[in-house]
Amino acid sequence: MKKTVLFGALTIAGLAAGAAAAGTLDDVKARGKLNCGVTTGLVGFAAPDANGEWHGFDVAVCRAVAAAVLGDQNAIEFVPTTGKTRFTALASGEVDMLARNTTWTFSRDVDLKFEFVGVNYYDGQGFMVPKSLGVSSAKELDGATVCIQTGTTTELNLADFFRSNNISYEPVPIETNAEAQQQYLAGACDVYTTDASGLAATRATFENPGDHVILPEIISKEPLGPLVRHGDPEWGDLVRWTLNALISAEELGITSANIDELKKGTNNPEINRILGTEGKLGEMLGLDADWAYRAIKANGNYGEIFAKNIGENTPVGLARGLNAQWKEGGLLYSPPFR
Amino acid sequence: MSDKAYVRTEMLEPRDPPPSSVGPIHWIRENLFATWFDAILTILSAAAIIGLLIEVVPWLLSPTWGGTSLDNCRKILAAANHDGGACWGVISERWLQMLFGFYPAELYWRPIAAFVLLGVALAPVLFSDKVPGKLLYFTAAYPFFFPWLLWGGTIWGPLAAAAGFFIGYGVYVVASRMVGNLTGVIAGILAAIIWWLVLSGYAVDALAGIAPIGIEPVESRKFGGFMLSITIGVVAIGASLPLGIVLALGRQSDLMIVKYLSVWFIEFIRGVPLITLLFVASTLLNIFMPPGTDFDIILRVLIMVTLFASAYMAEVIRGGLAALPKGQYEAADALGLDYWKAQRLVIMPQALKISIPGIVSTFIGVFKDTTLVSIIGLLDPLGLSNAIRADSAWNGIVWELYGFIALIFFVFTFSMSRYSMYLERKLHTGHR
Structure with a gap:
């Protein structure tokens, strides 16, 4: 109890100082x-x-x-x-x-x-797939493995999208964009999802960008x-x-x-x-x-x-x-x- | 007697051993093909190594040192008919940045001088038998000189910091004569702290006003790359050893407060991951301090990493102390040595010698842990590799950057480990 009061006082002091330093x-x-x-x-x-x-x-x-x-x-x-x-x-x-x-x-x-x-x-969250997968819409991705950055809103958007379309997916959690590129290119996942701007930038670095397509669906507002x-x-x-x-x-x-x-x-x-x-x-x-x-x-x-x-x-x-x-x-x- | 035909009259010249039991062939037979099982293992390993080299060497020997972007590298490789090579252009363009971060290019000599002189300052400590002992004065002065070279600014800052030690010592000498030893120690420490926290600021300003001697200051935000890693590593390593010794002794002390403070500190710091301490340094401290306080981010990180390393160091040294036979303590007591003399002359030299492998492991661990600062937005080599990949010319390059970083880290950690082996051999006095 006493501790809470102390921390509260500290916070208020901090906020007051913050307000005083406005400008x-x-x-x-x-x-x-x-x-x-x-x-x-x-x-x-x-x-x-x-x-x-x-x-x-x-x-x-x-x-x-x-x-x-x-x-x-x-x-x-x-x-x-x-x-x-x-x-x-x-x-x-x-x-x-x-x-x-x-x-x-x-x-x-x-x-x-x-x-x-x-x-x-x-921006908005999109999907990238290899052309060879023969997919033209994200709704055809039933059962796909998806590379997804953990702890981001993209992870939640993805879950929402697949649930609302009543299809299943298997997440491959990754930490950074660089890791995602490697995993995706190595075929560890069928789909890579992140913000559409990031997908475009990632695709541009591939040796054969033409072999990969960004699907038309944008599933979130960013x-x-x-x-x-x-x-x-x-x-x-x-x-x-x-x-x-x-x-x-x-x-x-x-x-x-x-x-x-x-x-x-x-x-x-x-x-x-x-x-x-x-x-x-x-x-x-x-x-x-x-x-x-x-x-x-x-x-x-x-x-x-x-x-x-x-x-x-x-x-x-x-x-x-x-x-x-x-x-x-x-x-x-x-x-x-x- | 001697004309008997079967008695040899002269000595035979010693003959060379048969080729199968000397030289490389013998070594190979003995070590690689001793049994059929060994032979199979040898052939399999050789195949694996050769296979790896066939993959890696052409990748390494790729003619892309002049590449200006990943695309450009690919074109060079295609033109040279070189299948799947590395893109070394990124290293040749960014290696200075990887080493020095954003440090101003015209001031590169300062970190270089700082690290070269660091070698000079360390020499009397590391190779005490080969270097004149007078250099130790330089070593003692160097902790104040080192930050000045890196951060720049007025010369009076480091001088004032050094003066704190003299003031503390002076107060200790005077006070211990007047009111006793323990009070003297406390008074000395208090005086030094008051000087550092309150008075030295005014003194530096006044002196800088009178005699503005200094070099161009460089902000912490400009630190990056290996320079940042090495700075953090060196400071944490250098400060954690004495702190660790003090903590280890404190933990074994009979003075209750000292003992419980040490135990509490060690257990708390060891119970918290380094990354948490770094987050505390980068975010929590920011919120608790009044806005506008400019508490240098690298200084905060240095303090946290040092505390973290010293807790581990304390336990390593405590291990050394525990391994020492009780007779050594008793012998020191029997000689009539007081506590500090006994520690300095009898206990510590032996305990530290026992702890060398553990100490060096901790050093290496701390040095590698410095890469964690990339999580709080400092651009150490790993953070920089991410920033370099964010340049659209180099987006998608992974192995080259990580390989370069790994190579440099390996050079440092491997030399540390070789040095520790040298030191163990040198100190091996043979009574164990």
Whole structure:
């Protein structure tokens, strides 16, 4: 009983201290560096190159925020986090934001007290099978052996899918994606299931990618997005609207190539508001007028970032699909800059 | 008499033994084909080894050192008509990263110097008969110099840390004269702790303001690869031996509090897996400390790994102490040696000698356990191999990276084990 009281008191003290230290924007400015949590490595989303520079789709979000706040997309400390350490790193203040392909779920948003500021990639769980298996739909996989990463939501989704379709499967538990590739190629399982983006990246590394097909069924919703802590809405707004600026920039045709041209002023008031030539949007965020200009200029708009890191011309080779702009049949829909 | 025809008059020259009982042929007959069962086993083993080599050697000798990506490697292999070779391009592109992590390239000399000087500092300890004893002063100073080389920053930090020991000792000498030995020890320890935790920070700031001598600081986040493994390994190994000795003695002590503290510590740490301690270091401590406290992640890991290793070390040394005949303790007492003199001159040299294999096993285990830090997001060699695979050029490469890591780990652990055998031979005084 006494112990419980003690721990309770400690927790409250911790929370109070956390609340007192609110003002992430000021902290970041004072530090001169953004601490951004990324994965320890995921193809196309975040990986260090031979010089130790981080690149990737998630990394670009961090860089855009750093460019908006600090004016330098390299003023970042990348903190590699694993699936197990990511949430404590954010909750404890070790990182200012997490851009680490994390699925937006109810419990993470509400119970873990985080704020998902948006979605930068709509993913979903899919299946990959060898062509020789002659399967064209996941519903034909009755009795198949399935390589599945343990302890992830994919494991639960898989169980749900097979149960609701009244077919059976035999799981082959594996720990990492690299292990899964080896097992799948060695024929230890008929099917490999994980997020569709991961499947595409994995298939691209095979010696004969054409021998394997990704089945059309997507059995789960995995909206991946950057997140921040509860308790500092201003900082959340800033990260949210930086992401929205990247998305809107694509919609409005602002690219890293023509941004300097457009910065001189256009007939489109929304472009002008984003780029700070009209209105006071930057001021409302506690930044200067050029914040979005810098964010977009850093690595280009959403479409450019997508094409450069995971698009169809990269080894990962993902189509836009759900991640196209709403005008092109996708789900990307940024609220207006007004 | 001597003209009898059957008596030999001169000695025969000794003849060479028959070819079947000397040389390689004899050795082969004796060791490989002594019986038909041995012969079958020999042939089977040879077939297995040759089969393995036929598979592995062409894979190893693949002409892909210039490959720029997995695809590129495959093209090179196809062009060279080389079936199923390794893709060594990943090693030639990333080996520096595997060794140094993200340490700034222009400062690579610092970790290199740190580890070379580490060898110098260890020499008087490891090879005491071949190296001048004066080097021991360098060894004593090195624990303060080593972190400074790696992390950089102002020179006053390590100097202030070293000063803590002198302050503690000074207070101990003064206090033990005035109020007695035990109080002196306690006062000395307290003074050192107060200096380290409270005063040294101000002193370092003041001195750095007056005389800003230092080298470029490098953040812990930039540490990675084998440099990180070796740093953690060396610190844990270096600190766990003295801590382990103290704990082992504490466990056998007659002082109740000391004894139960030691027992409790050893049993608690041994009862908890290292990975749990690492999670405590990386996540729990973060939550308990006020936000904004910057308690270096590598320092936290170093402390945890050291505590873990010292608990095991304590039990290994306790084994050595227990193996020592009671007569040795009694003999030391009979000579009139006090407790510390008896430990230093009689007990420890023998107990440590007995424990060498166990101690070295613990060292090797700790060194290999450093790879566990990849679970908490530090990029040690294994963590880096994952990060390298996340580069779309190298996604799908497994064996080459793990092979490289295994090779380097083997070099280190094998030399440790050879050294321990050398040490055992050297210390083998023959009364056992």
